Amino acid sequence: MPAPTKPAPTKPTALFDRTHEWAELARFCSEPAPGLRVGVVRGRRRHGKSFLLEHLCRTVGGVYTLALQQSRVMALDRFADSLAQGLGFRVGRFTSWVEAMDTAADLLTSRRGDGTPPLLVLDEFPYLVAHSPELPSVLQALYDQRGPSSGKPPLRIVLCGSAMSTMSTLLAGDQALRGRAMIDMRIGPFGFRDAAEYWGLADAPGTAFLVDAVLGGAPGYRDVVGDPPEPAAGEDGFYEWLARSVFNPSHILFTEPEYLLAEDPRISDRATYHAIWEAVASGAATPTQIGGLVGMDAKSLTYHLNIMKAAAFIRYDQDLLLQRKPVITVADPIVRFHDLIVRPNLVDFEMREGRAAWERSRETFSSKVLGPHFEDLARQWTLRYGRERGLDDIGQVGTTTVPCREHRGHEVDVVALSRESRARDKRARITLLGEAKATNKSRTTADLLRLEHIRDLLCAQGWDAEGCVLALYTRSEPAPDLVAAAKEGRVLVVTMAEMYGAGPAPSPLTPPPRPR
Incomplete structure (x- = not known):
């Protein structure tokens, strides 16, 4: 009978946000399935990868080792020290990564624990690969010996790094670890x-x-x-x-x-x-x-x-x-x-x-x-928080350029397609056209007229944009005529406070725009 699955460990209070990332890693570490499973965590420096993985190791009793820019011999000694500190006893020195990884796997899986699979985290993995390019192949061989189909005791290994060009190719093409990782997680910056x-x-x-x-x-x-x-x-x-x-x-x-x-x-x-x-x-x-x-x-x-x-x-x-x-x-x-x-x-x-x-x-x-930056935040808001203002059919969000003989073209800051539509498909249905302005100048109905003109151009060019929402994202307070147009349902006005969720909820007297 398979071992019962323990509840995933609770996210520490010291971790801000990262709810989904913690849930995925905690599930990865707590599932009692047999054999070795590998995870990859990558992201830019200062995005909190190490902080997250250190807390994960503390929570599940894993072994965490942070690689430095040092020689191969020094790196092996540092790994031995980290392993000894995690196990509570000396493990000696290693002369190769084959010996190091085999010994680590044997010692970690031999420990009697509470049923949680042992965890080993190799942080800043690219520093190790720089002087030991054979290391991915060593892990490949370890996986082939101890993988899920081997029936051997559970073991989890997480490889983490900030050198994105190295980490992004770790699982690509004909690389040694291709097809052997269960998790490939990218840790990005916080949303705004x-x-x-x-x-x-x-x-x-x-x-x-x-x-x-x-x-x-x-x-x-x-x-x-x-x-x-x-x-x-x-x-x-x-x-x-x-x-x-x-x-x-x-x-x-x-x-x-x-x-x-x-x-x-x-x-x-x-x-x-x-x-x-x-x-x-x-x-x-x-x-x-x-x-x-x-x-x-x-x-x-x-x-x-x-x-x-x-x-x-x-x-x-x-x-x-x-x-x-x-x-x-x-x-x-x-x-x-x-x-x-x-x-x-x-x-x-x-x-x-x-x-x-x-x-x-x-x-x-x-x-x-x-x-x-304000334009980028407007696109993020539309995708993540648009439902707060009644935008229920938002799929892909991006930008576009609309040809116009009269004005030599228009750059549109925010374009959203319906959920079932595909980008660059003439059959796509446009559900929102928006313009984002970060200046201190109050936006007026002149900005709305420009959006209406762009919508009409798109319709004339064969796009399904007739019923799209017209939106103005503004850093300053909108002018009275624009507020009146919003109350009439002609335009959706999104202020800075509303984008950040800091302003009052939209009044029921100012519903989101209706299709024409």
């Missing part, structure tokens, strides 16, 4: 609402938005900013917060992009990758445009762009309606902020003359940092 709560800014959406636009949702940044971690209210409070963190040449965040690039072992010529980052942050969205700014042809950039994509340093956003080349954007808000604000004024910040540099950069910050 969770990040606001984590920073203690749930009731201050304006400040939460500024913090998110600079640092994103990586939880590790809060601990390194200092005390207090959050900015004081007002423009002066926000500048003082920047001045003691991102603008401070003595602070770790001043050189954060350097640390991010150092994560990937394949990146040696960092100047080229910094140039690519800066070009993309400035608005270059295709290999040709990037090459023009960097001084390389598009073909020569292919290798570098592929590495940056695999490492999650850049992302490729596909047009939701049209078959066009994807738009390349910077994935990390802090990198975008550095490339647009810090690097162009590096001398000023190093000389502690940041105030003047910040004043010169305010327009860039507004148009190239806050604007794109």
Whole structure:
């Protein structure tokens, strides 16, 4: 008879959010199925992977070992020490990873426990692979000897790492561990609402938005900013917060992009990758445009762009309606902020003359940092929280460009398809068209007329957009004429407070827009 399944361990109170990630890992570790099962956890630095796995090991009595950038012999000794500390007795020295993993498996499965499968976590796994490239094959052989079909005692191994280009290919193609992992989990940043709560800014959406636009949702940044971690209210409070963190040449965040690039072992010529980052942050969205700014042809950039994509340093956003080349954007808000604000004024910040540099950069910050970030948050809100305003048929959410002879085309910030529709399919039904504005200018019915014009263009081009919701996402209070149009059901107006869930619930007198 199979062993009874124990209840999954409860998430520790010290862990903020990560409810789904904890549930998956806890289930993985608590199921009593026989044999070895392997899990992979990957994500960028400062996203809380190690914190999560350390708590998991403490909860289930697992063995956690954190690899360092050191020699093969030193790494084997460190692994032996971690194993000894977890077991409570010395295990001697290892001369090879075959010996190390076989011994660890034997000792862990021989322990009499409470029925929970023993757990071994190898954190920063890419550091081990760098000097011991045979290690994935060693784990493959261990799996083939002790896998689920072997009938041997249960054992769980989790491989974790921040070098995304290494971790993302660990299970790909003809790699040794291909087909042998049960879990491939990516730990990402917090969503913008969770990040606001984590920073203690749930009731201050304006400040939460500024913090998110600079640092994103990586939880590790809060601990390194200092005390207090959050900015004081007002423009002066926000500048003082920047001045003691991102603008401070003595602070770790001043050189954060350097640390991010150092994560990937394949990146040696960092100047080229910094140039690519800066070009993309400035608005270059295709290999040709990037090459023009960097001084390389598009073909020569292919290798570098592929590495940056695999490492999650850049992302490729596909047009939701049209078959066009994807738009390349910077994935990390802090990198975008550095490339647009810090690097162009590096001398000023190093000389502690940041105030003047910040004043010169305010327009860039507004148009190239806050604007794109607000648009991204509007798309996130539509996908995750749109049901709060009656948006019940939201499938894929993205952007598009609508041809227009009169205006030379329109870029649409938010486009949503119905749940049953597929992207770039002419039969798709468009359920929402939206525009997001991060400026302090009040939005009026002129913005609504533009959306109505875009909707009519799409209908004339054969798209099913007749009954779509028209939405305006605004950082400022809407003008009275727009409020009146919202009450009439012509437009859905989403304020910053509503996006963050900090504002009052929409009045029943202002229902969501109705199909025309």
